[in-house]
Amino acid sequence: MEYDAVVVGTGFGGAVAAARLAQADLRVAVLERGRRWPRGSFPRNDADLKDGWLWRFGRGLYDVRWLDQMISVQAAGWGGGSLVYANVFARPPADVFDDHWPSSYTRDTLAPYYDLAAHMLEVRPVTPDPATGHYPSRTAAMQLAVDGMGRPAGTVRPNLAVRFTDDPEVLEKNRHGAEQFGCTFLAECVLGCNRGAKNSLDLNYLTVAENAGVEARTGCEVTGIEPVEGGYRVRYLDHEQGESRTVTGSQVWLGAGAVGTTELLLRARDVARTLPRLSPALGNGFSGNGDFLAFVRRTKTPLDPDHGPTITTTSIVDCEIDGRRLWFQVQDGSYPRRLALLVAGLNPAHAPVEAIRGWTNRFRSGPRRGDNLMTLLLMGRDSSDGRLKLDHKAEAAVDWKYLANKDLYAAQSRASRAVARQLSGRTRLTPTWRFLKQAVTVHNLGGTPMGADPATAVIDEDGEVHGYPGLFVVDGAAVPGATGTNPSATITAMAERMVEHAIRRRLGDENWHAPELPDVVPADVPEDAAMLAMARARVQTVGHGVRFQERMTGRAHFPDGNAVVDLRLSVRLAGWKPFTEDSRHRLTVSGTVTVGAIATAAEVTGTLALFPDGDAVAMQYDLGFLADDGREWGLRGVKNQRTGNPLALWGDLTTLSFEVHPVEGERLGSGTVRISTPGVLSLGLSLRGEAYSRRDRLAARARFAGFFATNALRGLTGRR
Ligand SMILES: Cc1cc2nc3c(=O)[nH]c(=O)nc-3n(C[C@H](O)[C@H](O)[C@H](O)COP(=O)(O)OP(=O)(O)OC[C@H]3O[C@@H](n4cnc5c(N)ncnc54)[C@H](O)[C@@H]3O)c2cc1C
Ligand code: SF4
Incomplete structure (x- = not known):
């Protein structure tokens, strides 16, 4: 050779x-x-x-x-x-x-x-x-x-x-x-x-x-x-x-x-x-x-x-x-x-x-x-x-x-x-x-x-x-x-x-x-x-998710006066399986918050518990943000739903009663913010399914809408 x-x-x-x-x-x-x-x-x-x-x-x-x-x-x-x-x-x-x-x-x-x-x-x-x-x-x-x-x-x-x-x-x-x-x-x-x-x-x-x-x-x-x-x-x-x-x-x-x-x-x-x-x-x-x-x-x-x-x-x-x-x-x-x-x-x-x-x-x-x-x-x-x-x-x-x-x-x-x-x-x-x-x-x-x-x-x-x-x-x-x-x-x-x-x-x-x-x-x-x-993100999002945007405006009352409050939030449900397995049904929230002269379009993050199991409230928001002076603040609020009163349903589900305060400090404010009627329309239009196929995205959106409607009706009858 x-x-x-x-x-x-x-x-x-x-x-x-x-x-x-x-x-x-x-x-x-x-x-x-x-x-x-x-x-x-x-x-x-x-x-x-x-x-x-x-x-x-x-x-x-x-x-x-x-x-x-x-x-x-x-x-x-x-x-x-x-x-x-x-x-x-x-x-x-x-x-x-x-x-x-x-x-x-x-x-x-x-x-x-x-x-x-x-x-x-x-x-x-x-x-x-x-x-x-x-x-x-x-x-x-x-x-x-x-x-x-x-x-x-x-x-x-x-x-x-x-x-x-x-x-x-x-x-x-x-x-x-x-x-x-x-x-x-x-x-x-x-x-x-x-x-x-x-x-x-x-x-x-x-x-x-x-x-x-x-x-x-x-x-x-x-x-x-x-x-x-x-x-x-x-x-x-x-x-x-x-x-x-x-x-x-x-x-x-x-x-x-x-x-x-x-x-x-x-x-x-x-x-x-x-x-x-x-x-x-x-x-x-x-x-x-x-x-x-x-x-x-x-x-x-x-x-x-x-x-x-x-x-x-x-x-x-x-x-x-x-x-x-x-x-x-x-x-x-x-x-x-x-x-x-x-x-x-x-x-x-x-x-x-x-x-x-x-x-x-x-x-x-x-x-x-x-x-x-x-x-x-x-x-x-x-x-x-x-x-x-x-x-x-x-x-x-x-x-x-x-x-x-x-x-x-x-x-x-x-x-x-x-x-x-x-x-x-x-x-x-x-x-x-x-x-x-x-x-x-x-x-x-x-x-x-x-x-x-x-x-x-x-x-x-x-x-x-x-x-x-x-x-x-x-x-x-x-x-x-x-x-x-x-x-x-x-x-x-x-x-x-x-x-x-x-x-x-x-x-x-x-x-x-x-x-x-x-x-x-x-x-x-x-x-x-x-x-x-x-791979972890996929497992966490098993069942696909949704996201939507909402805006709530109103006032907070502080001992030393009132402040305009403007919450612009992007809400995300990462995956249906973890959402339903969590008894609090938590979604993640990010966006901006303005609270009078305290915070101007400050970045806000936190969670929204949506119709939590065994809880009388319809929704609970737990949010945190850094005020303009660099101090940490918290904003906690609920949307309550009255039973047996369908006429109050719209107002209940669009009104958030909240407390806002520095994490370390005494200055406590409270108030309400609301989603306006056009705001509800924008919220509905912003609802998107999150998945890689159109069919799965539509299915995720429909499933979320179904969950929301069923729990809202259950709330009316007091059976949630
Ligand atoms: C534009 C482009 C970008 C790429 N980018 C990447 C990248 O970023 N990362 C990556 O991992 N891969 C990349 N690839 C793929 C990578 O180049 C190939 O997977 C790799 O070259 C294959 O290696 P190979 O040993 O199988 O053969 P090849 O690299 O294809 O080599 C085969 C050689 O055999 C020679 N040959 C063929 N037939 C005969 C014959 N009858 N007699 C004598 N010689 C012969 C050819 O001339 C050639 O030189 C890219 C390929 C292209 C074309
Ligand atoms: S072609 Fe340009 S970019 Fe690519 S290795 Fe050579 S010098 Fe670098």
């Missing part, structure tokens, strides 16, 4: 395999179909789509594949998807490993490999822009939007594989010896970072691999694999020489990406028939990772779409749809104007290049810093039951069931609209989604299911292909289902584990580990906190 191992592809899986196998002193050849993209070489000619942008035009950077029922986007080059990815390093919550994964894979068993990957990729959350001292406007806007939806703990700043430094103009060696500038917040990460500030694989794992002696062959596209005595012969097209060549290795590690690897294996099984014993499950378990793309336009304040790394925040939505839990992520996205080219490329009617030029020209003058625009990148746990197959031209196509995922897509679309509303903007979805309901994925996963049974799985849990010893799958194809989070961290951690196991077996050394392991300091996992907070 010419080599101990041949690695195909240099994305996250391939790069890990190349580095670790070489560090274990094996002879390794790496075949990558794309070219090297050194600092400063990424395409920027937005007038010509054929100038390095697309794989199909001169083997450019982006490979956009129409997989029939889904569009898949990936990159080609030395570094694979890392060249264009949005740098997010995210770990999925533990329960993701309960479905589809073999039992040996859990968040805990993968933890050391995630930490190792985080160390190699040198991840950390976004810092303020050293030029301005501020975070990008999008970061705060997203945080505020999610806060505004009553989910203040739902947004975090995720770890990013980007070099943030105090002086970005200084060229420094990273921990692997590759030179990098610091990030200057150019927002072009998804177009390839021409400053070399993004920690793409060529600057870490692949640097390590080349330093350890791998033979790198770029522009070499693998076309076939066949078993030979002692290993495999790999056939490839050397694009630079225009020749077909072969190379042999006792092991082959496939890292051509979920679509690329599955397609290679399907062709080897069904077209060339060189690997006929491949499992019938080949192609199964394909997932688009619930990817959903939306744009928020015309926001009230500028969002600087071309400032900052592509993604700076992750927000978690965790909700119940028809009694089923559903969670997904929403991330803010930059929108460098050149990206418009690629978005135009997703339009099915894009073929005439002139049409694309038209789009390009439209966008050439913008968006710029100051524009009121943001992309929203959403992902979640889709059904992961797509099937990759070959079409009549022996190219990959996917069977994808839109209907099985419609709840997820609908919830994502609603969440996009909710974020847009909070930002006083409008949502725009991609034309392919609006007209064809065709999902676009940049996170394609699966195709070679993992498991012990060759009838239902292509690879075992160490990535080795059933029936073909020494042939491994090490990339996104091996991930057995949607991670719901950005998947590169999981692909890298899984690859680290697979390659470590294979090296240990090969060297007969149970203790072999990556040389960097002793230096690893476990990284923070910001997304865990948001996941946990949102």
Whole structure:
């Protein structure tokens, strides 16, 4: 055999395999179909789509594949998807490993490999822009939007594989010896970072691999694999020489990406028939990772779409749809104007290049810093039951069931609209989604299911292909289902584990580990906190809630005179279950209160007990606020309901008798405030259900109205 191992592809899986196998002193050849993209070489000619942008035009950077029922986007080059990815390093919550994964894979068993990957990729959350001292406007806007939806703990700043430094103009060696500038917040990460500030694989794992002696062959596209005595012969097209060549290795590690690897294996099984014993499950378990793309336009304040790394925040939505839990992520996205080219490329009617030029020209003058625009990148746990197959031209196509995922897509679309509303903007979805309901994925996963049974799985849990010893799958194809989070961290951690196991077996050394392991300091996992907070919020809001606004005005009488009182309250019932389980039936209250010269529109918070069990009062308010002089005050009041007097009902339920006093002090005032007749109308109109589906929102509102009416009537008869 010419080599101990041949690695195909240099994305996250391939790069890990190349580095670790070489560090274990094996002879390794790496075949990558794309070219090297050194600092400063990424395409920027937005007038010509054929100038390095697309794989199909001169083997450019982006490979956009129409997989029939889904569009898949990936990159080609030395570094694979890392060249264009949005740098997010995210770990999925533990329960993701309960479905589809073999039992040996859990968040805990993968933890050391995630930490190792985080160390190699040198991840950390976004810092303020050293030029301005501020975070990008999008970061705060997203945080505020999610806060505004009553989910203040739902947004975090995720770890990013980007070099943030105090002086970005200084060229420094990273921990692997590759030179990098610091990030200057150019927002072009998804177009390839021409400053070399993004920690793409060529600057870490692949640097390590080349330093350890791998033979790198770029522009070499693998076309076939066949078993030979002692290993495999790999056939490839050397694009630079225009020749077909072969190379042999006792092991082959496939890292051509979920679509690329599955397609290679399907062709080897069904077209060339060189690997006929491949499992019938080949192609199964394909997932688009619930990817959903939306744009928020015309926001009230500028969002600087071309400032900052592509993604700076992750927000978690965790909700119940028809009694089923559903969670997904929403991330803010930059929108460098050149990206418009690629978005135009997703339009099915894009073929005439002139049409694309038209789009390009439209966008050439913008968006710029100051524009009121943001992309929203959403992902979640889709059904992961797509099937990759070959079409009549022996190219990959996917069977994808839109209907099985419609709840997820609908919830994502609603969440996009909710974020847009909070930002006083409008949502725009991609034309392919609006007209064809065709999902676009940049996170394609699966195709070679993992498991012990060759009838239902292509690879075992160490990535080795059933029936073909020494042939491994090490990339996104091996991930057995949607991670719901950005998947590169999981692909890298899984690859680290697979390659470590294979090296240990090969060297007969149970203790072999990556040389960097002793230096690893476990990284923070910001997304865990948001996941946990949102899961708690969902449990607390089981049964969905309502909110409404009310205004009460009147007077308070103090020993030294009278004061006008104005209460403007926002009342919220977070979830029906906790509300009914609480015998006091408490709702949370926030808003403002004015009490003469004592407090002017002071923030007020507290609770409203609504028809508390076994209590004669209809409503009891317990509120607190800070007076203008900084002292704490309390306002406590009740609405009493007289029995047997329907004519008094309106007045009783709209009149609050209260006492107001400093928490420490003697000055006691008392009085009444009322909701005016138009105020009752506004209150009714402000009543909103809180849930992710319209049906659930209407149901929550009706249930609350029913509770109110029933208890008011019971109060009349004295039976409450
Ligand atoms: C715009 C964009 C943004 C993204 N943002 C994020 C993010 O923020 N965080 C995240 O976790 N993930 C992100 N992703 C997804 C991430 O890039 C992929 O999940 C990841 O790159 C997949 O890794 P992989 O090892 O499976 O394969 P890839 O990274 O796709 O690498 C496959 C490599 O194999 C090569 N190849 C393919 N076929 C052949 C062949 N026949 N012969 C030789 N070489 C071949 C390809 O050229 C490529 O270099 C993003 C993706 C895109 C497109
Ligand atoms: S924001 Fe700009 S400088 Fe920073 S990593 Fe992205 S492209 Fe590079």
